[in-house]
Amino acid sequence: MASISLVVVKRVKPLPSWVAPLLSFTLGIAVATVLLWIVTLGRTDPIVVLASIGRALAMPQLLLKNFALLTIVGIGLLVSFKASVFNIGGEGQFYFAIIAATWIALFSGVGAIAIINKVLMLVVGVLLAGFWALIAALPRGFLGIDEVPVTLLMNYIAYYIVDYLVFNPWREPKYKYPRTPTIPEESWFIRIPGTTGTIELILLTVVVMAGIWYLMNNTRLGLAINVMGSNPNVLRVVGINPSLIVVSSLVISGMIVGIAGVSYLAGEAHLITIPAEACTPMLGYTGILVAWLSMLRIAYVPVAAYIVSALINAGINIQIAGAGKASVVDVFIGTILLIYSISVIFTEYSVKIIVKR
């Protein structure tokens, strides 16, 4: 009697690390295009879809904003992922920074004062985002409560807090639209002409990248975060409390995401529209994709952010071309992440089919 069995074998030498991201981008786009073509019964023309993606990739000035924001969020999430702490709460941290920055801009009385208003928005925004991450970090660090569901569900709590604030005390008084008043122009980031980006955002992106690079490579905290991800026992033995490292990594992660939140408010939105859960730019989630595709290397985060922000713009192009809604890119992003998660396993393992007689 013949029997067929699948055997999973560990590769002697893992495949080069760029194989999985490259494969998932190309295959992901291909699979998603075909998928769209099938489910829309041929109404989305694959050529139009691919052309839209190509055009988006070739227009960096139009994706500057998303590129920079995603780089910041990606770097922020990377800090926690490095410690094997999975911060899925980027959205909540993003919105908590926005709450803080909005308060500074609209209600603190300093909103119209140039120079200090932006600094205060950033500082308070970052602190409040860090506080929101801390709520999930403490039970994870000291009680071992899984951070994935906690941070994920806290996103919705954050959305609803925003909804409450904007619907009630912060509601724009004139027409009673479900949104806040526009923040004073003095607190807006300065747009770079001809692009979607702002000067402050670009500066912040550079500072975040350099700062986190320094933290991860030249401080004992960064080293401990790295070691936490591969062997927490060692930390205990050398006398570093792993709980504190977990908490630090998640809080730093939230704070960095907070920088993106403030930049989004001051550079792009200028007011909060609700319901937040529907109006969010979803950068906290998309950032997860960016961090994963960068293989948790700081230098590759901008590369992944560029491609992902191009996909987001491609969605807009697709909508303009009448081949679908802008949200079709979610199919692309989802497919890429799925293929990446699968293919990353096969860089370390291979499958053999054995037929026994």
Added chain:
Amino acid sequence: MLVEHIVVKEVTKRFPGTLALDKVSFTVYRGEIHALLGENGAGKSTLVKILYGIYTPDEGEVYINGKKLVITSPRDAVAHGIVLVSQTPTLINDLTIVENIILSLRHYNLFTRTRRVYSEVYSVLESLGLGIDPNTEVYKLTYTQKQMIEIARALLLKAKVLLLDEATSYLPLTEKKKLFDFLKKYVKKGNSVILITHKLPEALEISDRITVLRKGKVVGTVEKKKADITVIRRMMFGDTEFAPEAIKQRESIGNGVTLFIENLWVKGELGEYMVRNVTLSVRKGEILGIAGITGSGQIELFEAIMGLRKVERGIIKIDGVDTTNKDTGFIRSLGVGYIPDNPLEHGLSIDHTLAENIALCPKYSSFIIDWHAIRQDADRLVREYGIVTPSINTPIKLLSGGNLMKMLISRELEYATKLLVAYNPTRGLDEYTANKVRRNIKEKKAKEGLSVIFASEDLDEIFELSDTIAVMNSGRIVGVFDKYRATRDRVEELMVM
């Protein structure tokens, strides 16, 4: 009339760098309980793992019921009625006993009704003297019960030859007695048992014959009637003479007490007390060696000293400072170096480089790492301890085991200014490096008054390195000797008592 059940002929097994089994031959007769004894690393476990198909021999043959067999997997072994039970239960906690057993038994399939299995399991548990409902979830069971379930599983697999690899080591006395009674009945039905144990009296009590291994070779097989504890101990440990120490170590011992432990009780991984009422002290510049077989509580004692394991009762003081249940970072900051039991798991992060592993220790770097200074430290350690590595920036998982150990020892020995806590400090080192490490420890003690507490399974090392020898057995300190008054016989006797 003796019928040969299992015959092992001239089996040799090599692992990189070691000869685990060297032309081992032995015979198990039908209906006998055969004990395998030997020091750690003597090759007992390798031998039963070969019988169970986990390893395949490089040379030699295995015969069962007179037929030559090639066993390549545990599945093969089970098909021939050979089942191994080791000291760690492998049950799935979330499932019930019955579910666990259905999973592992081949003659049950997807369509087997649990009720049928239930009654089979129930009767086997009954015969082992266990009154547990087979529908109990495994996480509710104690370690002892889990271990008995493992044995029940082996019986349900229709084991004709039961291999017990330290399976009885942690069982309480009453359970052990019950199990031994059962085993005696079990072999009467023409089955056989191969029992690996550290405990000499246990082997003498239950087995019919005893085979002793030493350094991968069979020293001999004795019948129980003719066996005697001193003869067997001699067979296990040999009569290795230890060379008298040339340096007069004693002079360096001061009056101050560096480590003081009183009435210490510490629980092990399984929730049982592994350290029982231990009182010890180590003076300044003194080396205290703890002799004892593996699992006597040395690891738990050391982890408690380092603040890595909770002290249930008792006091630990380091240099007069109460460190009982204090944070490891604080204890380390007093100048305490530590070589843990499992260096790769606990001592070093193998994904990181040698320089990074050094920078991780608080003493070598402040919050901001001065990589220049770390590199100098790393280069010096590499030079002084002869660590073979392509560079200090190579991930250390590419280093050999011996070099990893050297790296750990060098880091910790440099780190320790007051006290070094070391478990098997020269494990995995070749003779030359091992001697060098011992010399380094002694030098540091003589020159800087470093105190050392270490445990080793190697009695030669204990006698060579220690000023004072304490013997630990089943969590208790059963004897403390001045090195020059201790005799090997007495220490060995206490170790296996």
